[in-house]
Amino acid sequence: MLGTLQSLLSQPGSQSGKRTSSFSDNAPSWEALQQLVEEKGAQLSWQQPDLENGPSNPLALKRTFGQPGTPRVKLFRDHAAWCPYCQKVWLQLEEKKIPYTLEKINMRCYGDKPPEYTAKVPSGLLPAMELDGRLIVESAEIMRILEEAFPDHNPLLPSKGSKDRQRADSLMRLERRLFSDWLSWLTTSWSHEANKREFIATMDAVDRELGAAGGPFFLGADLSMVDVVFAPFLERIAASILYYKGFTVRGDGRWKNLERWYEAMEARPAYIGTRSDFYTHVHDLPPQLGGCASVPDADEAAAAIDGEDRSWQLPLPPLNATSFPEPYSPGEDPAIDRLRAAARLVGNHAAIVKFAARGCGKPGWRPVSAPLSDPTATAGESFLEAVDAGMRHVAHALLEGVDASSLHVSDGEKLPGDAVVASAEYLRDRVGVPRDLPYPAARQLRAHLNWLIGSLTA
């Protein structure tokens, strides 16, 4: 499937073979849309998130959790929120409510790193942390030091020498075994059956361990460091093994304790703000791992994850703990999810329009290894007005529903449909979770971009 996506990406506008129609510039202005966001927010009792003190949010650059003073910790994590090692540290800080500031650094597959970062961390690796100005690298070391330096902030490890601590240490080793078995199966096409057996045996062991202390977490009723360490990988495993191997990890009841663990994690605001989605993961893993190996059995699930079936079309199928392809136990609140997507689009419209217009602009002079990234691409400047109007129609449809949209499509209209279709597709394929939006809001945005694309395409 990635092959399909890559070829699609190399010729922006997969609908470009189809006939598109021109359309009218009669969507409300951005100012009027902002007004609507505020009105809807008041109606639905929804407020813009409190980035500093509210639930974890990928847009936050400073977190104080209401505590006075200057944060002692500065975290450097990847800006796309793709790196599992960064996610562990991020989640630990959030669960412990340790005040911190954040600097986002791009991964190499997203282009060159800022020289100030490589001067500090010559390997360029993420995450890194400064504690009282002292630099620490390696996620395991960072996490160990955070536990030691903030003993009063919700300790996540049982005390040294205790039986629980021994169990926690042994579970951490199980996590590395799972990591290795997952990668062996995911990244190679040989020994498919043997790799699959090995992976399943290790997942059976993980599920047994999740039941051993009564659950829902590894050490029992309370979340611990073990859950924090497993979380980024169990998240990526569920996405990638379905997409590349057609094998359901989550949602078919095979591993009951694990299902309960996913649900318990997703009930935690600290985790949900860091959680990505299947689509983002299946496309962020290959550039980090140097590729993933698909089997033909995976085609149906992969098409659903890529939104190539009806899964990204309005009306969206319900989202819950058993939805296919991606279970999401907090479920959805479609009115709020649409509002959240609209608020982001309206609040950041100038940058988003320019970004989307790369879809009708020129690919970059220097490609990078992440297919969804093209840092040197340029926007189709002459189409900015049309793309702007298209995005205002999308925001309006998110806020008022597609039936209330004033979008008028006909061959005689002023604005070119083809450039806008290419731009909407470019943006749709690059909505990243959690970087841009939480999953339920991201799928609303993708589906409303598809509504625009479908409306403009004969």
Ligand SMILES: N[C@@H](CCC(=O)N[C@@H](CS)C(=O)NCC(=O)O)C(=O)O
């Ligand atoms: N052992 C390191 C591994 C960190 C690591 O591999 N980070 C990757 C991202 S997942 C990285 O920074 N790669 C360089 C890059 O892509 O920019 C740790 O646990 O912190």
